[in-house]
Amino acid sequence: xxxxxxxxxxxxxxxxxxxxxxxxxxxxxxxxxxxxxxxxxxxxxxxxxxxxxxxxxxxxxxxxxxxxxxxxxxxxxxxxxxxxxxxxxxxxxxxxxxxxxxxxxxxxxxxxxxxxxxxxxxxxxxxxxxxxxxxxxxxxxxxxxxxxxxxxxxxxxxxxxxxxxxxxxxxxxxxxxxxxxxxxxxxxx
Numbered sequence: 001x002x003x004x005x006x007x008x009x010x011x012x013x014x015x016x017x018x019x020x021x022x023x024x025x026x027x028x029x030x031x032x033x034x035x036x037x038x039x040x041x042x043x044x045x046x047x048x049x050x051x052x053x054x055x056x057x058x059x060x061x062x063x064x065x066x067x068x069x070x071x072x073x074x075x076x077x078x079x080x081x082x083x084x085x086x087x088x089x090x091x092x093x094x095x096x097x098x099x100x101x102x103x104x105x106x107x108x109x110x111x112x113x114x115x116x117x118x119x120x121x122x123x124x125x126x127x128x129x130x131x132x133x134x135x136x137x138x139x140x141x142x143x144x145x146x147x148x149x150x151x152x153x154x155x156x157x158x159x160x161x162x163x164x165x166x167x168x169x170x171x172x173x174x175x176x177x178x179x180x181x182x183x184x185x186x187x188x189x
Contacts, residue, residue, distance in 0.1 A: 001053055004029050006060030008086035015051045016074040022051055023116055023151065027172045031149055032057060034168065034179060035112065038147065039063050042111040045141060047097045048128075052079035052090070054114040054149075059088040063112075066090040069100045101137040109143050116151040128152075130159045139163040139182055148180040 001022050002012045015022055023031075031054070032039065040062040046055035047069050055066035056079075068079050068090055076094045083090050093100065097117070117128035129152045132138060142148055148164065154176040158166065168179040 001025065001051065003053075003057055003060050003086060004032070006057070006062065008056065008060040008088060011086055013051050013053055013056065013082045014078045014085070016072065016078040023053055024172070024175070027151070027175050027177065028053065028057055030170065030172060031177060032061060034170075035147065035149075038112065043109070045069070045110040045113045047100075047113065047115040047132075048117045049079055049092075050075055050116065052082050052092075054116065055079075055090060056082055056086055056088060058112065058114075059090060060086065067108075067110075068092045069095060069097055071096040098131065098135070101135055101141075104137055104141060108141070109146075110141055111143050111146045113138070113142055113146070113148045115148070119153045119156075127156060129156055133159055133161045133164055133180075136163065142182055144182055144184075146181070148178075150178045150180060152176050152178065 001015055003009055039058055041064045044055055044058045044063045044066040046066055049055060049068040049070040052068050055068050059066050070076050076092050079092050115132055154171050164180040165183045166178055167181050170177050
């Protein structure tokens with residue numbers, strides 16, 4: 001796995017040995033092609049960050065800042081190693097994603113949010129996609145004109161939600177990428 005473009009383009013990234021499913025380079029290239037210039041100077045949140053590949057790609061392409069949220073210790077160590085190798089700066093928070101969302105004050109907002117959760121179900125038996133799309137705190141963290149990029153298994157049904165409108169959905173083999181925005185009329189109360 002490598003950084004595709006930008007200031008760190010071509011550099012290989014460390015991947016933790018834990019259960020991480022890194023975003024394939026062709027999927028990553030498609031995501032950033034779709035985002036285009038929106039990445040420049042953006043404040044980015046990378047949930048279920050794994051190796052940090054999506055957030056590091058964003059920094060390499062000109063994002064202003066990235067907050068990486070990942071609960072696995074090996075993964076956070078890999079992110080820090082990758083940031084050092086690429087000479088890019090980002091904040092790494094070792095915390096379970098839904099705990100992070102529960103405790104987020106909503107004071108910090110992001111223009112782009114990435115989420116690449118495990119394809120398995122949560123410990124309580126819920127699907128990560130459904131839990132993310134119905135999470136009010138997550139919706140509050142995105143600027144009104146921002147983009148939420150969610151990776152999921154193509155066969156997994158996308159639940160109806162009042163917090164998100166699907167702008168684009170693309171399948172790449174074993175991955176489907178959803179581009180979502182907050183609907184103008186969505187109430188966050």
